[in-house]
Amino acid sequence: MKRILADVTAFGRQYLRSRVGTFFALAFPVILILLFGSIFSQSATPQVPLYVQDKDGTPTSQAFVLALNKTTLIAYRAMPPDVDFVGYIHDHSINVALQIPLGFQDDVNRSRTDRNTTTANVTLAGDQSQSSYGIAASAVGAVATEFNFRLANAGPVIGIKTIPVSVRQLKYIDLFLPGIIGFTVLTTPMFGMTSICAEYRTRRFFKLLATTKLSKAEWLAAKVGFYVLLLFLSVAIMMLVGVVVFGMQATLTPLAVLLIIAGTFEFTSLGMVLGIFVRDPGTGEALANAIGFPMMFLAGSFFPIDAMPSFLQTIARGLPLTYINEGLRASMVFGNEGTALTYLLVTLGFAVVFFVVGTRGLSWKSK
Amino acid sequence: MAPRDVRAARDVGVGEHVIEVRSLVKRYPDITAVDGIDFDVNRGEVFSLLGPNGAGKTTTVEILEGLRDPTAGQARVLGEDVRSGYRRIRERVGVLPQDFEPFDRLRPREAVGYWASLFDHAVSEEDVASIIETVGLADRANTFALNLSGGEKRRLGIAMALVGQPELLFLDEPTTGLDPGARRELWTLIGDLKRKGRTILLTTHYLDEAEQLADDVAIMNHGKIVAHGSPSALISQFGGGTTIVLAGAGRGGYEALVARGIVAELRGIDVLVHVPMASQVRPMLAKLASIEIPLTEIFTKRSTLEDVFLKLVGARMEEGVLAA
Numbered sequence: 305m306k307r308i309l310a311d312v313t314a315f316g317r318q319y320l321r322s323r324v325g326t327f328f329a330l331a332f333p334v335i336l337i338l339l340f341g342s343i344f345s346q347s348a349t350p351q352v353p354l355y356v357q358d359k360d361g362t363p364t365s366q367a368f369v370l371a372l373n374k375t376t377l378i379a380y381r382a383m384p385p386d387v388d389f390v391g392y393i394h395d396h397s398i399n400v401a402l403q404i405p406l407g408f409q410d411d412v413n414r415s416r417t418d419r420n421t422t423t424a425n426v427t428l429a430g431d432q433s434q435s436s437y438g439i440a441a442s443a444v445g446a447v448a449t450e451f452n453f454r455l456a457n458a459g460p461v462i463g464i465k466t467i468p469v470s471v472r473q474l475k476y477i478d479l480f481l482p483g484i485i486g487f488t489v490l491t492t493p494m495f496g497m498t499s500i501c502a503e504y505r506t507r508r509f510f511k512l513l514a515t516t517k518l519s520k521a522e523w524l525a526a527k528v529g530f531y532v533l534l535l536f537l538s539v540a541i542m543m544l545v546g547v548v549v550f551g552m553q554a555t556l557t558p559l560a561v562l563l564i565i566a567g568t569f570e571f572t573s574l575g576m577v578l579g580i581f582v583r584d585p586g587t588g589e590a591l592a593n594a595i596g597f598p599m600m601f602l603a604g605s606f607f608p609i610d611a612m613p614s615f616l617q618t619i620a621r622g623l624p625l626t627y628i629n630e631g632l633r634a635s636m637v638f639g640n641e642g643t644a645l646t647y648l649l650v651t652l653g654f655a656v657v658f659f660v661v662g663t664r665g666l667s668w669k670s671k
Numbered sequence: 672m673a674p675r676d677v678r679a680a681r682d683v684g685v686g687e688h689v690i691e692v693r694s695l696v697k698r699y700p701d702i703t704a705v706d707g708i709d710f711d712v713n714r715g716e717v718f719s720l721l722g723p724n725g726a727g728k729t730t731t732v733e734i735l736e737g738l739r740d741p742t743a744g745q746a747r748v749l750g751e752d753v754r755s756g757y758r759r760i761r762e763r764v765g766v767l768p769q770d771f772e773p774f775d776r777l778r779p780r781e782a783v784g785y786w787a788s789l790f791d792h793a794v795s796e797e798d799v800a801s802i803i804e805t806v807g808l809a810d811r812a813n814t815f816a817l818n819l820s821g822g823e824k825r826r827l828g829i830a831m832a833l834v835g836q837p838e839l840l841f842l843d844e845p846t847t848g849l850d851p852g853a854r855r856e857l858w859t860l861i862g863d864l865k866r867k868g869r870t871i872l873l874t875t876h877y878l879d880e881a882e883q884l885a886d887d888v889a890i891m892n893h894g895k896i897v898a899h900g901s902p903s904a905l906i907s908q909f910g911g912g913t914t915i916v917l918a919g920a921g922r923g924g925y926e927a928l929v930a931r932g933i934v935a936e937l938r939g940i941d942v943l944v945h946v947p948m949a950s951q952v953r954p955m956l957a958k959l960a961s962i963e964i965p966l967t968e969i970f971t972k973r974s975t976l977e978d979v980f981l982k983l984v985g986a987r988m989e990e991g992v993l994a995a
Binding site for chain 1: 733736737738758761766768770774785788
């Protein structure tokens, strides 16, 4: 135990004196939270700018525009009534625009008495491949339907009743932060250990250590110990930023703490497993990137796994990071401790396998 | 845990074999790095494995340190077989590996304390300071290793090797790559350790280093020991006595000597006359003085390990280093 503590202290001193390591462990996750949190936390659904050319300028056309604004799906932008509609769209690189034609109010009034021959039409123009077009089309369609009901003196037959399923009122950051914690649990120890193994091999530190009483298992345990401390510091900073800047409500539960410890154990050990194959810092970096980057995207650190195609979801179920991300969300956000416990056990299983393979496979000696 | 003077132990155990190597072989698919060597290292002596790069010195030392497994033969360190007793051996030896590099962002004071902990040695701040003082790094004890000079880094390596009060020190090419000043300083340090009774196994490809520091030298080439003995014994056995140098005598001087039946060698513009027996030096000098030869200087030169090498290994010197 004394040797492990000595190695934690010595390694920690070196690590924290390296600005690059400290930046990626402590500052980089915070930058990601600030960046993604700012982009996605402004509202539940982003508003689409809709350019409206009201050539009619009557109370009816203005009521239509007002109703559109009330949907909160679109942000109203006025287009001058006297310009060429299509030309203006091209000249101003507009994604989606609506034209209310001259005589709109008259057509509406005529259609009330002569429903079979007269309709009042608006024109929606834009790039139909863009999601913003779809959102605008939905908003315009909903307003038109509402107008039709009123003109026909009718109302909707089928309504929608909503029931919130989460205990708390969730924000984007509540779902995002566990993913970023998972991302940090993956990158900091795994990339770090792969790089350390490469450096220790090329600079013959492994041979030097082999002349001491420190065993490989003790050395790896010391690294796990240090990374656990480092990641708790990192998680504390992330939580603080989440709460203070974005009003996050997700909480660090005891199971989440255990998942972070188990995940650190797992990915520190995986880094040592990769170290078996690493001969120099260049190959170490390439190998860590090749394994780490696909995993962080496929395992749901940034995007929910349920949104992926089914074959990618199958792959994700085989990745160790998936169980940390999903376990953290289950415990921190949904309070689903049963699922979190299952994923904790899966993570520990991966960790033990990686630990055994890493300590047995990595040789400090020469052949 | 102040570094103790181990002279007492040396006095008790003089002649005791600290290392015993018998028919040691290390074979790789494409080369036999160590080819059936035998030697002993006595307690309290500096034993040098001397040879050009690729001779098998480091492979031999790493087998003795427990870092490589031998293919055949036997090696015992401090009475323990290196294969079965590796864990017990490493508590009693200190190692400075070849091309030693310290941990960049640790200070010497921290590195020595850390290393002591890895051997379960309880060391106080005073003990660490004492070890650092021993290797002459007291004024650099709080400098990051990153900022130490090459010689200071090797000193730090020796300090780390000394933390367990080892009975035996392995110094694998400790001065390779250092400037002449730093080399001389390390020689002084190794000389001090030797005077304190440490047993040291030193590998080097510097002839002057072995001659200066070693009590016993084994010359290795192509995995074999081609000669073994004290530097003076090797020189007298293989070095060929004394050489009289007629500096600047040139071809004319050479031909004048040959014409009088004197065996000489023309090397550049100098003429060398080899005298195998010390008793023949004075008569030969008198004989040469009687011959009219234009020269700038005349002096005698005792044979060195370089001459032994030229004879035994056929190696040549490049800036004081043996070339394979």
